[in-house]
Amino acid sequence: MTEVATSATSERLLVIIDPVARRVDPESVRIAKDVLGAGAATKVCLPDGPEEFARMLARRGSRRPVVVGDDRALVRAVSLLHRQRELAxxxxxxxxxxxxxxxxSLARSLGVPTGTVAAARAVLEGAERRLDLLVDDSDGVVVGAVGIPPLTAAGHRAPEGATAVSRPWLRTCQSLVRTLVPARPARVTTAALPAATGPARLRVEVDGETLVDLDQPLEAVSVTPDGSGSATVRVRPLSVGAAAAPLLGTGRRVTVSGADFRYRADAVVAGPVRRRTWTVFEGGLGLTLPTSGQEPRRA
Known part of the structure; x- marks a missing residue:
């Protein structure tokens, strides 16, 4: 870890530059440091990994933390502050x-400029906006949205009719392969996401009321904070022939249960679990955004 102190004329900032950002786009990192250093008293931290990232954030003192990095770095910072009970x-x-x-994409959906200079100027000249979060029953934080089932690595669902469910011969071949090849422990990463393997049968409850039950096969479920202290729940039933109309619900507490399922929370795929409850944390995140009068956007 490296720290670089810079003197300037106004607010004191703790600039934490994620190691991935330094590796993949050092020029944008340099520009961000220059713009921030020209407008504020900055302390620049260059953590070597997640542990040092967490340590620097915890030792920020009275400085406003600025994360230079991608969506995963943003979510990491929010999760750390939540676990320290310092988000408020x-x-x-x-x-x-x-x-x-x-x-x-997450930063963009929240209203943060994705241009380096514009984003750095927003840090210096923007205003605080309070955004709603989702907090699950394992104390995990979701800044953007929850998606079930998760998408593939290319960002698309598996094509209809291309699964073992709709092709019995493929299921037979897969079973044969599993008997010949030793099983390996399952790994879930953001780089290789599991493809959807057929319709899900899940119970979705919104504020204690059942929106859809286990007898209805589903294509997808999404849970997104709507900015009013509630979450919008969108359930897409499995369609046969004509597209089925989505089922919509709004509430503060959403529970999904059923057979083992995985879900995408921001940039991470989690699970499998048999039950998960998300509760809206109203105004849980204070984020600096441009003062253009434009409300924060949600994906």
Whole structure:
């Protein structure tokens, strides 16, 4: 870990530059440091990994934390502050830096500029906005949205009719392969996401009321904070022939249960679990955004 102190004219900032950002786009990192250092008294931290990232954030003192990195770095900072129970009293800023627009989609959906100079200026000249979060029953935090089932690594569902469920011969071949090849422990990473393997049968409850039950096969479920202290729940039933109309619900507490399922929370795939409850944490995140009058956007 390296720290670099810079003197300037206004607010004191703790600039934490994620190691991935330094590796994939050092020029954008340099620009962000220059713009922030020209407008505020900055302490620049270059953590070597997640442990040092957490340590520097915890030792920020009275400085406003600024994360320079991609969506995963943003979510890491929010999760750490939540676990320290310091989100309510902290305003977080972010300068998105990463390889490809896909790793910056969360920041963009929240209203953060994805251009380096514009984002750095927003840190210096923007205003705090309080955004709703989702907190699950294992104390995990979701900044953007929950998706069930998770998408594939390419960002798309498996094509209809291409699964073992709809092709019995494929299921037979897969069973034969499993008997010949030793099983390996399952690993879930953001780089290789599991594809959907057929319709899910899940019970979805919103504020204690059942929106859909186990007898209805589902294509997908999404849970997204709507900015009013509630979450919008969208359930897409399995369609046969004509597309089925989605089922919609709104509430503060959403529970999904049924057979083992995985879900995407922001940039991470979690599970499998048989039951998970998400509760809206109203105004849980203070984020610095441009003062353009435009409300924060949600994906």
């Amino acid at each position: 009293g902290c305003v977080l800023s972010v300068v998105p830096v990463g390889a490809g627009s896909g790793v910056l």
